[in-house]
Amino acid sequence: MTETSPPAPAPTPGARLTCPSCGAEVTDAERFCEACGAPLSPTTEAVAPGGAGAESPVELSGRVGATAVGAAPAPPAPAAGPPCTSCGGVVDADGYCTTCGTKAPSPRDHYVEQPATWVAAVCDRGIRHHKNEDATAVAADPEPGSRAVLVVCDGVSTSTDSDVAALAGARTARDVLVAARASGLGVAASRAAALAQSLGVASAQANEAVIANTAPESDNAASCTFAAAVLEGDLVVFGTVGDSRVYWLPDAGAGDPLQLSVDDSMAQVRIEMGVDRVEAENGPQAHAITKWLGRDSTDVVPRTGSIALGVPGWLMVCSDGLWNYCSSAADLQALVATTQAETGADPLPLARALVVWANAQGGRDNISVALARHA
Template structure:
């Protein structure tokens, strides 16, 4: 009988393991094996975590990538990573998949926080995200070396659930939202985009995101990346709801937290399970036009 081994450290893997118990690397079986599998695929590494990645209605290929790991019981630990390939770079589908896999290999294992209390936990969280971004960047650069004439680039957003705490970070304009069943929804991340710069200068969000330069990103993973500081922060979940990590193929149609929350809450009434809800949100985005690739990664938190 063939024993599965970790791609990162070659340690034997337990059956149906979500991550390696030795190095924390993500198990490849939870990820798409080939680029061709990415036209539409779903993942559900645990009962409370799932995601769907889809090429959308208008694109020929899917340049989004998604990777996730989670363990039971619900709310204990999960890592969700979404990377969106930069359309102007030819091999961005390859870059985004490499980045998502590399980042998950770092984020899949619970942070080691030692005995230093709150400050130690914060330092450990920031350092773990810094490592994840470095590994993702190196993975993109390695793929670019293989395709020198057409190097790829991508965005990065990730969220890690550790009990009541959610760590999150992004580079580019993929996002993380916290949507409670009741109460005020939150956009956790801040875009690195021209639209965000216009919003900071005082332009209303709806107007800024409707300009021709709105989706021009100011940070990315790949060649000539200007800044790789992941700006990792944390938030405490105090009530039941959904952690949503997504590409702009979803939030394009409902950017403001209250607008996207309405879509999620209405869909969750019909599809309360994470995988079915992710499928419903992807279908909703396609129904709005599906002009871009769509990735929806969900974790049920706060229960």
């Protein structure tokens, strides 16, 4: 049984609430700060100027820590946001245009990450969903081709608070895998086994993070998929739960592209029964997953595997918002090659262009693309 902290007391009715990251005023119903985009889990009662402070929660890359404070200064005024995208009017502190009433886009709707020149990720709401329940979390050493961690979690849209839970899960898994360096293991098989074990730990801890971001009284618990890959030189070790995927896409003519992961989905069940891939992935309940992370999950052990890379190409981890439109590894390799011819080999413009392409195909789901370049 996991021991959890008791819930924070409810704010006093009428009390002013602030974002723990930037001090902007928020409401107790908001999950993300409209001023800076930080997750609001939890929001905190504002400390009166000059009042004595104890320890207050502070969001650091998705983890709640504690910092000692003394006399708390008055919270800074929120920076002026961009004008309304509909009419150019002023967007108020509540995130709505004071002229036409349109809600401003949330920073959570679209964000990018590029921890090193050779690794990047783009996460986008898509066109049809009203919020982004995908999440990416990536890390990399500075030297190209040295070590990278790519994580994608796709929140299940039919469950509650999956956007918050997926982000917490992805960041937790990334941190576990960043720390999991198989030092002293010079044999590739030993390194692969150690990293596969770390992927199991990462999935389990990501599951705990998802649960921690699920309201205890929720009868529709937050849930998400899990896909992660670690690149160390020529070695890739990967693990998945659900139907987010890991692909190896060599440069055109350099080798055969591969879908490394195997989905936990009804479509995969039908494929294993002999149904044609295209038919299975477009049939009834094709995207119903058979494993996931969340409080109501019975199995969060990832399917793992490894591969040695001998040629240049792209390691990709993505959600079904991309592969919905380009499922086979051969088709995805061709798409990446065509897109790279226009964007160049920088992973961030390439990932952005792939997201734009998926939206142009209909954007019916959230889209996540994480890339690492192997030269």
